[in-house]
Amino acid sequence: PFSFAAIFIEGKRSEMTSILKGILISAPAPGRLEVHAPGYLVLEDGVVQGVYDALPQALASAPITDYGDRLIMQSFADMHLHAPQYPMLGMGMDLPLLDWLNTYTFPTEARFADLDYARRVYRRLATDLITNGTTRVCMFSSLHTEATWILMEELERAGVTGFVGKVNMDRNGLPGILQETTEQSISETLRWLDGCRFDHIKPIITPRFTPSCTDELMAALGRIARDRGLYVQSHLSENRGEIAWVRELHPDCPQYWESYDKFGLWKDHTVMAHCVHSDERERQAIKDHGVVVVHCGDSNVNICSGICPVRRMVNEGLWVTLGSDIAGGAQLPMYKVITMSIRTSKARRVTDEQHPEFLTVAEGYYLGTTSGHKYFGAGEGFAVGDKLHAVVIDDGDFPEAAHPLNVEERFERAIYMTHRHNIVSVWSDGREVVRR
Ligand code: GUN
Ligand code: FE
Numbered sequence: 001p002f003s004f005a006a007i008f009i010e011g012k013r014s015e016m017t018s019i020l021k022g023i024l025i026s027a028p029a030p031g032r033l034e035v036h037a038p039g040y041l042v043l044e045d046g047v048v049q050g051v052y053d054a055l056p057q058a059l060a061s062a063p064i065t066d067y068g069d070r071l072i073m074q075s076f077a078d079m080h081l082h083a084p085q086y087p088m089l090g091m092g093m094d095l096p097l098l099d100w101l102n103t104y105t106f107p108t109e110a111r112f113a114d115l116d117y118a119r120r121v122y123r124r125l126a127t128d129l130i131t132n133g134t135t136r137v138c139m140f141s142s143l144h145t146e147a148t149w150i151l152m153e154e155l156e157r158a159g160v161t162g163f164v165g166k167v168n169m170d171r172n173g174l175p176g177i178l179q180e181t182t183e184q185s186i187s188e189t190l191r192w193l194d195g196c197r198f199d200h201i202k203p204i205i206t207p208r209f210t211p212s213c214t215d216e217l218m219a220a221l222g223r224i225a226r227d228r229g230l231y232v233q234s235h236l237s238e239n240r241g242e243i244a245w246v247r248e249l250h251p252d253c254p255q256y257w258e259s260y261d262k263f264g265l266w267k268d269h270t271v272m273a274h275c276v277h278s279d280e281r282e283r284q285a286i287k288d289h290g291v292v293v294v295h296c297g298d299s300n301v302n303i304c305s306g307i308c309p310v311r312r313m314v315n316e317g318l319w320v321t322l323g324s325d326i327a328g329g330a331q332l333p334m335y336k337v338i339t340m341s342i343r344t345s346k347a348r349r350v351t352d353e354q355h356p357e358f359l360t361v362a363e364g365y366y367l368g369t370t371s372g373h374k375y376f377g378a379g380e381g382f383a384v385g386d387k388l389h390a391v392v393i394d395d396g397d398f399p400e401a402a403h404p405l406n407v408e409e410r411f412e413r414a415i416y417m418t419h420r421h422n423i424v425s426v427w428s429d430g431r432e433v434v435r436r
Contacts, residue, residue: 016045019059022067022392024051025411026074027366028381030314037407040064041072046387046430067425071393071414074381075135075426076334077162077372080233080273080294080323083151084109084118084142086125088327093302097239100303100328102174108327109142109167110178118147119154126158132333132420133391135428136376137162138233138271138294138323140206143169143180145192152201159426159433162376165206165233166192170217185213186220193228200429204271209235210246210259222264231269234260237282238274239305257285266291269375273323274299275313276306286318292375293320295367297344298337299328311345311357314367321372322364335418338364361412387430394424 024039034051042049042059085108092104112118129137137155141148141164148166155164166189173179180188189205196203205225207213213221225232237243237256250259257278260266268290275293278286286293295310313320323329324337331337338361345358359367370380378386393414405413414422426434 017059017062018043019055019062019064020067020072020390021064022070022072023407023410024072024382025407026381027362027370028383030366030371031360031363033362033365033408033411034381035407041382041388041390043388043430046427048382048384048386048388050384051382067392069396070424071395071410073391073393073411073414074369074373075133075389075391075428076368077136077138077321077375078129078134078324078334078337079138079271079292079321079372079375080140080296081137081326081329081332082109082140083122083125083164083326084112084140084147085327086121087111089332090330091327093330095303096241097303097305097328098241098245105327106174106178110174112142112144112147115146115150118144118150122147122151122154126154126160128332129155129160130158130426130428131423131434132335133423133426134332134334135159135161135389135426135433136373137164138204138375139164140208140233141166143167143178143185143188145188145195148192149195152196152198156198156201159428159431161200161429163202163204163231163233165204167206167208168217168221169208169212170214172211182214182217182220185217186224189221189224193224193230203230205230205232205265207232207234207265209242210256211242211249215263218260218263218265226264231271232260232265232267233271234265234273236260236272236275237277238300239303240277243277255282255285257282257291261285261289271375273325274305274308276300276308283313283316283318287316290319293318294323294325295320295341295344296323296325296329296337297340298331299325300344301340301347302330303328307344307348307351309348309352309355310341311348311359312355314359314363315357319371320367321375322368333418333420334368335415338368339416341367361415365411365415388427389429390427391423392425393418393422395422397422
């Protein structure tokens with residue numbers, strides 16, 4: 001916890017002016033870094049007023065937090081993860097998606113009927129997210145209403161912001177253990193929505209994926225999303241067996257995405273995890289409707305879903321973001337997720353001669369920061385008018401380099417080599433929520 005020093009100065013700045021000094025690095029556009037070495041980040045009540053190489057005269061007497069030679073960078077946005085899968089992190093990676101869900105995932109999620117257990121797991125998850133610099137999330141809970149409120153509470157308490165969804169599933173789950181009736185799923189969703197009163201964590205409509213939801217439920221969720229002006233998140237074209245199953249369930253839909261479109265769930269700001277096997281036509285539908293792709297490279301490799309053509313999607317102008325997909329993905333820190341997405345793009349290059357490009361570090365960083373933050377209405381990089389979302393990285397304990405490093409080289413090492421202890425400060429929604 002941190003509070004601003006209230007200092008009254010006449011004229012140009014108010015008592016809430018605060019200045020951060022350090023090596024500033026942000027990603028205002030894919031592949032472009034904005035560097036100020038050193039620079040001054042001026043905040044008013046937590047809102048970015050500007051970034052300067054030299055401090056304006058009018059601010060000469062404002063209080064400065066001097067981070068010295070440390071890197072002040074944008075914090076991360078994890079656009080797809082499953083909170084109730086945190087207990088199975090790093091376990092059960094021997095099966096492909098559909099068997100993996102039935103064997104490991106559904107029994108794990110069923111445990112969240114126990115609210116004491118939910119509290120303990122979600123408190124730990126929230127702490128691990130914020131101390132690793134993830135300040136915005138788009139997250140799946142389980143189908144349990146009370147446990148979902150507990151999750152939202154714990155994220156709010158830790159300083160994490162974003163969207164959480166109570167999961168809907170009324171078929172192909174574990175009957176009696178992890179499955180709702182259609183009526184329950186609808187009425188519990190409405191009860192859950194009515195009980196969401198959190199400042200920084202907002203609800204999002206979350207049909208698990210097409211095989212988990214009857215047509216009647218999907219139609220009801222489409223209406224709820226429309227009537228209440230809510231965004232939607234789900235999964236798309238992750239695995240070939242899953243895609244074939246959706247074809248059987250929806251013989252009238254030529255492609256997977258149309259099973260969402262049919263019910264009003266395929267719309268602007270709908271978040272779709274994976275899209276590994278989305279072909280040209282499906283990718284066009286993503287682009288045309290303002291749907292957001294979440295690439296989850298670690299998960300795709302772990303459960304052998306496929307190698308997503310992430311760089312191709314970026315080139316085609318799709319809105320691509322990154323997700324840890326805990327616990328298909330086994331790495332919560334987004335700096336690890338970024339390097340994994342760079343690796344999967346290179347794996348794709350190796351296997352796809354038509355497509356030799358891969359993600360650079362600056363591009364991966366953009367996808368894990370600005371591209372995700374924009375989902376929540378933020379601008380690009382350290383944009384004027386945005387509440388500050390930032391991490392301060394102390395790379396002083398990295399191995400001594402063979403030559404003096406420039407800022408771009410330090411940035412690359414920070415993405416590849418950071419550990420939690422290197423993150424000495426985290427700012428979320430204009431508040432310093434972690435300080436070491
Ligand atoms: N598709 C439906 N549910 C899930 C899930 O929990 N994880 C992943 N990776 N894919 C899914
Ligand atoms: Fe997922």
